Amino acid sequence: MLFPTGVFALFFLLVFLAHWALRRHLLADRWLLLGASFVFYAHWSFELCFLLLALGLWAWGAGRLVAPGAHARPPWRLPLAVAGPLLVLGWFKYADFFLAEAGALLARFGLEAPPLLGIILPVGISFFCFQAISYILDVARGEARAEPSPLFVLVYIFFFPHLAAGPIVRAAHFLPQVAAPSDPRRIPFLMAGLLILGGLCKKLLLANTLATQLVDPVFRDPEGAAAADALLAIYGYAAQIWCDFSAYSDMAIGVAALLGFHFPRNFDQPYRAASLSEFWRRWHISLSSWLRDYLYIPLGGSRGGEARTARNLMLTMVLGGLWHGAAWRFVLWGALHGAGLVAERFLGLRGAVAGPRRWLGMLLTFHLVCLGWVLFRAPDMEGVGGILTALGRWEPALVATPLLAALTAFALALHLLPGDWVERLERRLVALPAPTLGVGFGVAILLIVTLGPSGVAPFIYFQF
Template sequence: MLFPTVQFLVFFCVVFAAHWSLADRPRLDKTMLLLASWFFYASWHPSFLALLIGSAANSWLAGFLLDRLPQGTRARRAVTAASVGLHLLTLGVFKYYGFFGPELLALGARLGLALPLPLLEIVLPVGISFFTFQGISYVVDVARGDARAARDPLDVFLYIAFFPHLVAGPIVRAAHFLPQLAAPPRADRVPLVMAGLLILGGLFKKTVIANGLATGLVDPVFADPAAHGALDLWLATYGYAVQIYCDFSAYSDIAIGVAALLGFHFPRNFDQPYRARSLAEFWRRWHISLSSFLRDYLYRPLGGNRRGPRRTMANLLLVMLLGGLWHGAAWTFVLWGLLHGLALAVERAAGWKGAAGWRGLLAAILVFHLVCAGWILFRSPDAAMAGEVFAGLFLGAGEVGTRATGWTVGLILLGLALHWLPAGWLGRVEAAFRTWPAWAFGLLAGAALVAIDAIGPDGVAPFIYFQF
């Protein structure tokens, strides 16, 4: 069930009406939201609903036990390790067995060993990385004392399965979400205008910009990079940078807006990342919920930057390699993580933290092109095709003509221009629209929906991050 579809609109209207009619009956309301979230997930693949429920049950049981064990005990550490280990094992089997299994068999054959590993065709459950990380967040936050264990298991199951952020984030911390379940939602606190702007903006970025670039430029060029000239490859690279930003940030915006209409607050997940003047700043602006998760649950426990420069660089490399593998089981993702890890380590060693003025602009251009180099690895199905793209950028062995049109070039420029709007611009737009009568804003929103549907290409493409 995709966000920009009539099917989801009908589903959400039913949930919205039921939710606010049950607002004064919290337990019944939470039960309804949980069942609706399970229905939402089952619409993708019903058999994987048991996996989602099992993940939530693991987290709840660990929290239940941790709440009854004293701090600092061996039993408490064992419960935490067992729960997190089970989460990671489940993620590993479904997401990485198909990658590491054949690699281990090939290694065993070279060493003359017959490893007893069956070759299995495993279907990747939608959103498994996101709800697994949320389950880990709950367990670790309770173990650290950053969040209290939920007394009601319904709260934990709803936290893991809540449909707005279930399949593609943002990754919401237990310490942020669970307190919002403690009190009934209030309709008078719902930011209707901001929620509407986020949803409309997300639909525009996904339907018009991301889908338009994918179908009109990026997909055809990356399908056969050797047949295209350097100009096409450069434009397709820039196009993919804009596409993946608009695609993923669109999902986050819609998820935040939908949650807001139900009275819940989600943290911001993107903050104009392509204006970053250092790669460290880029990761503070891109997929903020993932980068902060890796920082707080992996980088800092490894020692962060507190154990000398060599250990800091090693930690950065390890964290980014694991971040690459989180995105997918392929050597291209490993190389993507390695590129970012090495660049972050070089930045740290050089003491670079960005600059202002024209030096800052040059730094932003350099960082953007480094990120684009990473996107080539990210977009390519294998290292060989990534190599073809890199070679074609400078050698241009394909046709001299270009597949790009004025429309696709305009979409690229528009997507990049969004990163240079003044800080707080959306808040000022919201303040202006709040003075409008509700019916006028509703008419404008309806007209915008019709225009978005008319401008965008036919069909509804899945969000890129559904595969993660």
Template sequence: MLFPTIDFGLFFAFSFILVWGLNPYNTVKKYVLLALSLAFYASWNWRFLFLLLASGAISYVVGLYVDASAQRPFRRLALGAGVALDLAILAYFKYLDFFIAQALNLAHMLGFDLPLGFVNVTLPVAISFLTFHAISYVVDVYRGRIPASRSPLDILLYVSFFPHLVAGPIVRAHEFLPQLASPRRAGDFSFGENMLLILGGLFKKMVIANYLAVRFVDPVFTDPSQFSRFDLIMAVYAYAIQIYADFSAYTDIAIGVAALLGYRFPQNFNQPYRALGIGDFWRRWHMTLSNWLRDYLYIPLGGNRHGAWATARNLMLTMTLGGLWHGANWTFLIWGAMHGAALVVDHAWRRSAAFARWGGGPIVRVVDWALTFNFVCLAWLFFRAPSLDAVGQFLSGVWTDNGAASTMPAVVLPLIACGALTQIAPPQTRAAMGVVLDNRGALAQAAFGFVLLYAIVVLAPSASAPFIYFQF
């Protein structure tokens, strides 16, 4: 059940009416939300419901144990076992075949055979995001940041809540669980602003991302040898806009849907292509993942507390593992390592005497932005390409140029410009428009929303591409 579909529209409309109708009966409402979330997940593959329930059960039991007195024996061991079990489930479904392939390749190079076969398991939808939520809960309980929930219902609803379940944003337990304690107040949420957030997400996904993917990016990356140097270069920039429009669209819709049900999610994107430096980029791009990696990997590794070399090592490890989280492929590892190396350079530059002297100047800022944006786009090539061989073929085409005429559709440049506008539009614009809509009443809101939705459907291409982050 995908967000930009009639099926989900009907599902959400039913959920919205039911949830607010049950709002005075908070416990009943939570059971209904859990049932709706499980039904949403089961629409992909009902068999993986057991995996979802198992993850919630592990989190609940481990949370209760590690929340006890610090004197309780084996408390740290219980935490380690819970985290290891979550990671083992993730590794089995997502990485086992990758590691088997690397072991077989290494054995072949050394001249012997290993009695290993591929598992070929189906990758469960949302397995990575599910793991991140489960780990963050038990670790935060262990650290004393939140008390363990005594309600298995609340924990199951936290890990399975359907707006964030498939592709984020990553919602931390201390941000979500307190919201389950009492009925929600409709007046705390702007209907107009969140309707605009959802419709804006639908436009970014159905029009910008889908057109760029179907009409240009996918064909170029499928067979780079058939396209000119200009088309290859433009495809990389087009993909930069596509992945932003695609992923930010999903989280915009998720945040808006959750808000209309009465729950707040954290912001996940903040105009990332305006970033000045790679560090700034990661404070703007997939912010909930960046914060998760910082709090649960980078800081436990030592952060920046033990000198420049240790900081560089921790940045490289964090980003390389962050790349691996995206998928079991060398391209993702290299993509993560590229960002790790760039963060090391960025970290050193911003602490240098040269930056203190010239870093605030307009020319340096323009150069800083240009280098950051173009590096991010170059790294997207590794993220998008299906293999290292495909990356080599792509770069060879850019280097040599086959002399072919450009076949880039005319719609690509306007769509890139449209995506660029989202990076410079004042952030408060949607909130101001939401206030205007809220003051016009329900009938005006419904009419305005219907007109915008109809326009999006008319503008959208007949073919569509799945959300990019569904694969993670």
């Protein structure tokens, strides 16, 4: 079920009304939210809802076993607890990848390759597996309590606004909200509406248009692309993936806010970063902080000297790349970012800078990120080579047009807006009567739907 569709609008209206009607009955309301989340996911696959249920129950039971003071917890309990979600993730996401690599190796020695399993990747599996791991580890560290009933844990992991593509919300942050009654007097209607409206605009007008008219045609056939086509498609994909993913995050935050829940911010103008380390503090913040707290720091972080720090950075980013997809291009994408972070640390370029040096850092960081996006977007390594080769093909452009160039520039220029634009606009609009705001939002949504291309493409991060 996609956010910018009539089906979701009707679904959410029913959930919204029922949720606030049950606000005085906490358990009944949480059962409602859990049922709504499974209906939301069943729109893609009813059968895989049972996988969600099994994973959630595992996380709840594991939390009971690894909680501090749980019967003098033996050391094997925590690795076993975390292994459950990791095995689910590994089976669905990486089994066919490793079988294909093993088959290629066997073929070199004239041996028969094993058949692929044809496993279908569940939508959002990486996100809800990481949610489960977050709960288990937060409980083990004493940062969240082990819930006596599975209900709240299941709502935390599978709450439908973040189920398919995040943000990855920490158990210590979200479980107290699940356990407390929602207060209808504290619903930030205007803020939520602005986030949803901005998300619709970024997704339907910008991301979908750039995808269908520029990025997809060039990356699908790089052999027929000229240098201008390839270059604009690379910039276009940088704009598309930011508009697409930040749109989902904004709408998820807005939808959750209308139900009385707070999600953390997931993007902070990432292309304004003057270094890769700053980029990862601004891009997909919930994932980068998850990797830092649950992978980089447990590996040793920056303790133990520069060599070990470089190793930990590389391992974290390579595994982060592999998290995005079972393909060597994602591994190389993670390695590129890891090597960049190591180089920045070695050269002392991680600190905040100002003036011309900052602008130069922003320019270099943006183009390094764009180079990584080629690995991210191309269907395979042959496609990567095709795009890079096309950059040297000085022929008349076939796809790039002034209109698409202007649309790409406009999407990237949104980074020049103040970081608190929602709060500023909210302060200006708060004095307007509610009917006026309602009509304004309705007209804006109608214009966005009318001006955008027909159909709604799935969000990019659904595949992860």
